[in-house]
Amino acid sequence: MLGIKNLNLVIFGIGNVGGTLVEQINAARPKLEAQHLKLNIPVVTNSRLAFFINSEDTNNWECDFENCSVPYNIQDIIDFVHNKKLDNLIAVDATASRDLVNHYELLVKSGFHIVSANKIANTLSYDFYESLRATLKAHNKYFMYETNVGAGLPVIETVRRLYGSGEEIKKIRGVFSGSLSYIFNAFSDENIPFSKVLKQALDLGLTEPDAREDLSGNDVARKLLILARELNLKPEIKDIRIESLVPKQLNGKTTLHQFNTRIGELDGQFLDIKSKQSPGHVLRYVGELDVAKNTLEVKLVSEAKNSSIGQLKGADSVFEIYSDSYNEFPLVIRGAGAGKNVTARGLLCDIIKLSESLSSNPVCLSAVGN
Ligand SMILES: NC(=O)c1ccc[n+]([C@@H]2O[C@H](COP(=O)([O-])OP(=O)(O)OC[C@H]3O[C@@H](n4cnc5c(N)ncnc54)[C@H](OP(=O)(O)O)[C@@H]3O)[C@@H](O)[C@H]2O)c1
Missing domain, CATH: 3.30.360.10 (Dihydrodipicolinate Reductase; domain 2)
Structure with a gap:
C-alpha cells in the first residue's frame, strides 16, 4: 500500500492566478488524495501580508487572510516552514514581482522547489538564468514554469x-x-x-x-x-x-x-x-x-x-x-x-508533475528544467 505524499506549498501572490490556484487545489483535494497526494498550503501571501496557516482547512482562506494576515519578509516564511519541520517545500510564484525573483536562490538554498507563472526569472540576463540553474542543480531542486508561455498549453x-x-x-x-x-x-x-x-x-x-x-x-x-x-x-x-x-x-x-x-x-x-x-x-x-x-x-x-x-x-x-x-x-x-483558470490549472499540473518526480533520483531533474 502506497503512503500519502505530502507537498507543502507556499503561494506567493493571491491575485487572479494565485487565488484561483488555491480554489482549484481545494476542489481537487479528494481526487488528489485518492492518488495518494496531499497538497498542504502552510502560507499564502500578497506583496505585503502573509497568512501563516496552522490548520489543514484552507476552505476559508480568503476570509482568514483578511482577518489574520500579518506583514512579513522572506526569512519569516523560511523560519516558519523550518520550525514546523515541513519537507517537500514548493514556492509557487503567482506574482509579476522582480523582488520575489531576487529571493529565488535563497528559497532554493532553504529547501524550496519553485513553480512559477512569473516570466521574470527566465527573461533577465543569461548570467542570471545560468546562475539560478546552477543553484538548483547544487541543491537538487526543480524549477517548473510551463505557464510562462501559453498559460496552460503544453x-x-x-x-x-x-x-x-x-x-x-x-x-x-x-x-x-x-x-x-x-x-x-x-x-x-x-x-x-x-x-x-x-x-x-x-x-x-x-x-x-x-x-x-x-x-x-x-x-x-x-x-x-x-x-x-x-x-x-x-x-x-x-x-x-x-x-x-x-x-x-x-x-x-x-x-x-x-x-x-x-x-x-x-x-x-x-x-x-x-x-x-x-x-x-x-x-x-x-x-x-x-x-x-x-x-x-x-x-x-x-x-x-x-x-x-x-x-x-x-x-x-x-x-x-x-x-x-x-x-x-x-x-x-x-x-x-491566457486567463486565470487555465493558468492556475497549468500551475497545478506543474505541481503534480513535480510531485511525480520527487520519488525519482533528483540527479535526473534536468528533464523538468534545472
Ligand atoms: N492572468 C493570466 O492570464 C496569466 C497568464 C499567464 C501568466 N500569468 C502570470 O501570472 C502572474 C500573476 O498574474 P495575475 O493575473 O494573477 O496578477 P494579479 O492579479 O495582479 O496578482 C498578483 C499578485 O501578486 C502579489 N504580489 C506582488 N508582488 C509580490 C511579492 N513581492 N511577493 C508576494 N506577492 C506579491 C500581489 O499582491 P498585491 O495585491 O499586494 O500587489 C497579487 O496578490 C504574472 O506573472 C502573470 O504574468 C498570468
Missing part, C-alpha cells in the same frame, strides 16, 4: 522534449498573446475601427489596464526569449527585433488618460495596413524564432486566412513548431493562452 514541455530527444528545431512561430490575438482576429474579420476593437479588448479585461503594455510587443518578446533559451540559445531581450504597435506620439511620455482619449489616432495607420493586404489574408501579430538565421522577431504580418495562424479565433494563442520531423507541416499547439 508549449515549453513539447519544445523541451523534442529538443531533448535530438530533434532539430528549425523555427517556432505563432500568436503568443491572447489580447493581441483577440484584437487582430476581430479587426481582420469585422469592419470596425482599430480603436473600437482595442476598447472592446480593454473592457473584456483581455489587455493590461494600460494597453500599451500589450501593444509594445514586450510580453510576446519575453515568451519568445524563453522558448529560444529552451533550445540552448543564449539571446538577451535586447537581441529581439520588436515592432511596437504604439505610435511614437503616444508612447510612455503620454499619460494613460491621454493615451486612452487619443487611441483614435491609431485608426488610420491600421486601416491602411489592412487595406493593402492581398485578398484572403488577415493581420496577425506574431513572434518568430528562426534558428538557422539566428533571428528573433515580434512583428505584424499579413497571413493567409486558411493557415493555422490565419484561422485563429477569439483570444486563442497558437504555436507552430517546425523541425526535422515536422518540416512541411508544423506541429501546432492551439487554445486559450
Whole structure:
C-alpha cells in the first residue's frame, strides 16, 4: 500500500492566478488524495501580508487572510516552514514581482522547489538564468514554469522534449498573446475601427489596464526569449527585433488618460495596413524564432486566412513548431493562452508533475528544467 505524499506549498501572490490556484487545489483535494497526494498550503501571501496557516482547512482562506494576515519578509516564511519541520517545500510564484525573483536562490538554498507563472526569472540576463540553474542543480531542486508561455498549453514541455530527444528545431512561430490575438482576429474579420476593437479588448479585461503594455510587443518578446533559451540559445531581450504597435506620439511620455482619449489616432495607420493586404489574408501579430538565421522577431504580418495562424479565433494563442520531423507541416499547439483558470490549472499540473518526480533520483531533474 502506497503512503500519502505530502507537498507543502507556499503561494506567493493571491491575485487572479494565485487565488484561483488555491480554489482549484481545494476542489481537487479528494481526487488528489485518492492518488495518494496531499497538497498542504502552510502560507499564502500578497506583496505585503502573509497568512501563516496552522490548520489543514484552507476552505476559508480568503476570509482568514483578511482577518489574520500579518506583514512579513522572506526569512519569516523560511523560519516558519523550518520550525514546523515541513519537507517537500514548493514556492509557487503567482506574482509579476522582480523582488520575489531576487529571493529565488535563497528559497532554493532553504529547501524550496519553485513553480512559477512569473516570466521574470527566465527573461533577465543569461548570467542570471545560468546562475539560478546552477543553484538548483547544487541543491537538487526543480524549477517548473510551463505557464510562462501559453498559460496552460503544453508549449515549453513539447519544445523541451523534442529538443531533448535530438530533434532539430528549425523555427517556432505563432500568436503568443491572447489580447493581441483577440484584437487582430476581430479587426481582420469585422469592419470596425482599430480603436473600437482595442476598447472592446480593454473592457473584456483581455489587455493590461494600460494597453500599451500589450501593444509594445514586450510580453510576446519575453515568451519568445524563453522558448529560444529552451533550445540552448543564449539571446538577451535586447537581441529581439520588436515592432511596437504604439505610435511614437503616444508612447510612455503620454499619460494613460491621454493615451486612452487619443487611441483614435491609431485608426488610420491600421486601416491602411489592412487595406493593402492581398485578398484572403488577415493581420496577425506574431513572434518568430528562426534558428538557422539566428533571428528573433515580434512583428505584424499579413497571413493567409486558411493557415493555422490565419484561422485563429477569439483570444486563442497558437504555436507552430517546425523541425526535422515536422518540416512541411508544423506541429501546432492551439487554445486559450491566457486567463486565470487555465493558468492556475497549468500551475497545478506543474505541481503534480513535480510531485511525480520527487520519488525519482533528483540527479535526473534536468528533464523538468534545472
Ligand atoms: N492572468 C493570466 O492570464 C496569466 C497568464 C499567464 C501568466 N500569468 C502570470 O501570472 C502572474 C500573476 O498574474 P495575475 O493575473 O494573477 O496578477 P494579479 O492579479 O495582479 O496578482 C498578483 C499578485 O501578486 C502579489 N504580489 C506582488 N508582488 C509580490 C511579492 N513581492 N511577493 C508576494 N506577492 C506579491 C500581489 O499582491 P498585491 O495585491 O499586494 O500587489 C497579487 O496578490 C504574472 O506573472 C502573470 O504574468 C498570468
